[in-house]
Amino acid sequence: MRVQARALWLLFICFVFSISSCGIYTFNDVSIPPEVKTIRIGFIENKAHYINPSLSAQLTDAFVKKVASQTKLTRIDDLNADYVINSVIRQYDVTTSGVSASNQASLNRLTVGLHMTLIDNTKKETHEYDVSSTFDFSANLSLQQAETSLMSQILKDIPDAMFNKVFSNW
DSSP: OHHHHHHHHHHHHHHHHHHHHTTSOOSSOOOOOTTOOEEEEOOOEEOSSSOOTTHHHHHHHHHHHHHHHHOOOEEOSOTTSSEEEEEEEEEEEEEEEEEOTTSOEEEEEEEEEEEEEEEETTTTEEEEEEEEEEEEEETTSOHHHHHHHHHHHHHHHHHHHHHHHHHSOO
């Protein structure tokens, strides 16, 4: 019985290595049509009520890096690229999300949301997506203090959500 279990386990490992090495299956769920070779990623504009002055540039850079590391698309600065992605930050709001026993705010929530437009020049189609994430922080912190501690998470979560909307059909 132990020999059979080991043989099955070895067979499974060989199968996993063989399918991942020959390109039949990938472990990241990126779906890009083969005719799409180039991409233009526009600067992410900030049109939220409250504007964090560095967020646009940082989000644009993080999204560009995400696309470069996860796809083989060539980034060009041409509106005739196969994919053209334009984005606008529309939401950057703080709300109270937790109240203490003494009816004082104990937790605040920063919501960052943006609207994306994908122009697929290969199919002559336009798709629109909305992406948002929330980030909780102590009500004892000012927004500026919270931004300092939350920025690395914002710059991970938002580009991940953007990427998933465009390339993973999530």
